[in-house]
Amino acid sequence: MKNQTIETGFSLIETLVAITIFIIVTAPIYFAYSQILDIIQRNQARSYAVAVIQNQIETVRNMPYAAVGIQGGYPIGQLLANQTVNYEGYSFSLQTTVKNIDDPFDGTVTSTPQDTAPADYKLVELVITCSSCPNFSPFTVTTNVAPKALETATNNGSLFINVFDAAGQPVSLANVHVFNPSTTPPLTIDDTTNIGGLLQLVDIPTSSIAYEISVSKSGFSSETTYPLGAPGNPNPVKPHATVAQAQLTQISFVIDRTSTLNFKTADAFCRALPNVEFTQTGAKLIGTSPDIFKYQSSSATDVNGRKTVSNIEWDTYNFAVSSTAYDLSGTSPVLPIVLNPSSTSNLAWLLAPRKPRTLLVTVRDQNGNLIDDAKVELSKTGFSQVAFTKRRPLDQTDWSQSGYASQSGNIEAEATPGELKLLAINGKYPTTTIEWLISNTFDLGTTTTALYTLDWQPQSQPMETGPDSLKFQIASNNDQSSWNFLGPDNSTSTFYTATTTPVNLIHANNRYLRYKVYLKTDNENFTPLLQDFSINFSSPCIPSGQAFLNNLSAGTYTLTIQKAGFQTFSNSLSIDNDWQSYIATLEP
Numbered sequence: 001m002k003n004q005t006i007e008t009g010f011s012l013i014e015t016l017v018a019i020t021i022f023i024i025v026t027a028p029i030y031f032a033y034s035q036i037l038d039i040i041q042r043n044q045a046r047s048y049a050v051a052v053i054q055n056q057i058e059t060v061r062n063m064p065y066a067a068v069g070i071q072g073g074y075p076i077g078q079l080l081a082n083q084t085v086n087y088e089g090y091s092f093s094l095q096t097t098v099k100n101i102d103d104p105f106d107g108t109v110t111s112t113p114q115d116t117a118p119a120d121y122k123l124v125e126l127v128i129t130c131s132s133c134p135n136f137s138p139f140t141v142t143t144n145v146a147p148k149a150l151e152t153a154t155n156n157g158s159l160f161i162n163v164f165d166a167a168g169q170p171v172s173l174a175n176v177h178v179f180n181p182s183t184t185p186p187l188t189i190d191d192t193t194n195i196g197g198l199l200q201l202v203d204i205p206t207s208s209i210a211y212e213i214s215v216s217k218s219g220f221s222s223e224t225t226y227p228l229g230a231p232g233n234p235n236p237v238k239p240h241a242t243v244a245q246a247q248l249t250q251i252s253f254v255i256d257r258t259s260t261l262n263f264k265t266a267d268a269f270c271r272a273l274p275n276v277e278f279t280q281t282g283a284k285l286i287g288t289s290p291d292i293f294k295y296q297s298s299s300a301t302d303v304n305g306r307k308t309v310s311n312i313e314w315d316t317y318n319f320a321v322s323s324t325a326y327d328l329s330g331t332s333p334v335l336p337i338v339l340n341p342s343s344t345s346n347l348a349w350l351l352a353p354r355k356p357r358t359l360l361v362t363v364r365d366q367n368g369n370l371i372d373d374a375k376v377e378l379s380k381t382g383f384s385q386v387a388f389t390k391r392r393p394l395d396q397t398d399w400s401q402s403g404y405a406s407q408s409g410n411i412e413a414e415a416t417p418g419e420l421k422l423l424a425i426n427g428k429y430p431t432t433t434i435e436w437l438i439s440n441t442f443d444l445g446t447t448t449t450a451l452y453t454l455d456w457q458p459q460s461q462p463m464e465t466g467p468d469s470l471k472f473q474i475a476s477n478n479d480q481s482s483w484n485f486l487g488p489d490n491s492t493s494t495f496y497t498a499t500t501t502p503v504n505l506i507h508a509n510n511r512y513l514r515y516k517v518y519l520k521t522d523n524e525n526f527t528p529l530l531q532d533f534s535i536n537f538s539s540p541c542i543p544s545g546q547a548f549l550n551n552l553s554a555g556t557y558t559l560t561i562q563k564a565g566f567q568t569f570s571n572s573l574s575i576d577n578d579w580q581s582y583i584a585t586l587e588p
Helices: 012-061
Strands: 082-087 090-101 121-129 139-145 157-164 175-180 187-192 198-204 207-216 241-243 248-254 259-266 277-282 285-287 296-300 306-312 315-321 326-332 337-339 344-353 358-365 375-380 383-388 392-396 420-422 435-438 450-457 470-477 512-519 532-538 546-549 555-562 569-575 579-586
Touching (some): 012 090, 090 187, 157 175, 157 207, 241 248, 259 337, 296 306, 315 344, 358 375, 420 512, 450 470, 555 579, 569 579
Parallel strands (some): 157 248, 259 344
Antiparallel strands (some): 121 139, 207 241, 259 306, 375 555, 392 532, 555 569
């Protein structure tokens, strides 16, 4: 009988199970080992950093008191403000700051009596960082250095720099840069404010209008001083600082978190208007006589009619259209816009095609609330134009070149562009039929709409054409297919024949609109005539409380504003610019 050899081994499943168990067991060990190595490396880097700091402190302690200072800074000394120290294979960045300290023990520069020798001792601050060290946290060490002998009075002065925010609260850790090119050598100080928003520079050299100071902080606005007599700003609001002998100079700066402004340009039909150029100007001044604004810029919206202005200072901003194609016919909110610190604000501009001399009227109550549906009339001898707040006209003045959807066949739209009338046949107008024309579709841009009244010119037709020789019906929908033309009582058998007739409410909240005009005559030698047709409408795209009047001539007008529940407002107004704005307040 032959011996049989039985070969044994691991199946694929058994191998996978074994590998899984191995990973489960060894993975925690590996991660724990990695964490231990990371902790060791981090502690090692920190211990080396401490050694670097200790070496620097020993250097300071062994220096003469007069040498404890910053090269090119103040107090003047032999220390470097910034240096790179290589130690045990690590590269550390060491920042050194030295300050004169005015100790209150013997009085201060602000006390009575005044301390005539305020530089009592020096504070040395060392900040060490390591960008190449893993998970290294920068740390700070300070030490005081006092003179061996008694303090003595100097010919220097002191400069206190206060930094506040817009609410008057101190801003700590604000970066302060001080430069004085008139000292020998030129003086440079870079430091930060304390928890009270104050940086005290004690016992520094005297100098007249020579200390250039700038204050900044990450995420905040900035402020700086300016030289006197500079060509671009000859009379600065905040000139360079002066430090006088044995005197204290205090100067304050106001900075706060920056904000964002989202800007949008569109027309009354919610359509974005791209590439609109505009200027933006703040109210804060850095100079007077002439006024020099701190913020003034020119920009333009993008192809989508939008522009985001980031990292701008809180201020009151005004805007103006630079584009020659448009007039500003409304803003939301009303200009100027107040931009608060650390905020995001939205500004929407309503634009209209530019026409000669335009007027934007804002109507509000005594509390500043905007008033909608107020009647605004601008009039003078032989002229009157009416508009309503929160409304804009949808109008048509030319039907030539297919400026309509369809017609009955006996209406003339091409012979005289800008006029619509009956078609003459052999020099005579038809008297036995009522002719009609249906307009193209108007898109109001939103389904949140309201229609008010129709208007047309001329309103009076030749007597010979007979009564109601020009009349209208309206159709509206949200699907662009259901065109049911209706009169003011919501029936197909009535018509709008007077401009004072309100549009039926059934048309509210519809986006698409058409009108149908009917023409007839009782006399073959006369025809009704239509030169201008418009419908007043409102939507969320039209700003509240504002009415827009355009195509005006220069001269003096009477501005009359009426609204139920308020006294009638009337005032004389001179129109002498291409674009003007006016704010009227109505009393109850």
